[in-house]
Amino acid sequence: MIIPVQWSDEGVKMLDQRLLPTEEKWLTLKTYAEVADGIRDMVVRGAPAIGVSAAYGIALGVKQFVGTNIDDLEDELDYICEVTGKTRPTAVNLFWAIDRMKRTFAKAKADGKSIGEIKQIMITDAKAIHEEDIESQRLIAQFGGELIENDSTVLTHCNAGALATGGVWGTALGVIRGAVNQGKNVSVIADETRPYLQGARLTAWELLQDDIPVTLITDNMSGHMMKKGRVQAVVVGSDRIAANGDVANKIGTYMVAVLAKRHGIPFYVAAPLSTVDMNCPTGDEIPIEERDIREITHVKDIQLAPEGIEVNNYAFDVTPNELVDAIITEKGVARKPYSESLRKMFEE
């Protein structure tokens, strides 16, 4: 059972995903700033895992406040959240967790809680965010598993597994684990997912540990695999889903969605409601992260591209809602029109 980030009295423990699959190294991060660096530098990555890590970082920062004035603590909290919020722009779970922790603080302050009590309340709520995330994945696995046919091969892009969440199931990999748990025979095709290789390094690693058959391909092979009839469904995760159902996910997801449509293959997105941004009308409003070009020009210290070459390194893209056949959440399976089905899930 993989749980990539954990709270401890010494600090926030984080599995260094940059070193996987060849090395399993745990870091103990002692301050909120170290946790923020861990998010920015992708020690931990994946939208729900980023949210859980941010909540733990904020709780750690509040725990380490040494003052006696609650207004000073509130100022410190605002600064901690500002630093945490500047780490990565696309995964909305980051901002969802920051808002949740700020609301928890505001309520505790309004209830007249002491600084000592507030410190404990923040830790408790960060842990609750973690537990709720794992529970949401279990439900996603259940609802999503039912959509997967027996004896089918599922293609997935990036890593939307236990490593990318609070742990245990994952979202897209949760759907696959759910289908297997329902007794279905399922194989997986994993896109390597250049440039950071989350598919080759992380998805392959997770599925091998679970003895779920997995075949690794380069990203540019997915069309050929679909044309050969090797793919019966596509399941991916998401970093932010707009109110109309447009889906932001790892760069290359849009390409896979277009190919799936071309070949009549169902394209499913699995994500908790904490990844649905009802304040974001369409995918056009989703901020797309651009990362260091060295992620493309080099693999570790090996230079691939000539010095001085112009490079774009968009980390995410947006798949328009018309290419998405279902959005699988902890509240069930949402279908088009998503502006209605997603809104209903928040009202339930």
Ligand code: MRU
């Ligand atoms: O850059 P990353 O590795 O954080 O990107 C992760 C993804 O795109 C995942 O598919 C998404 O966050 C969903 S994780 C359950």
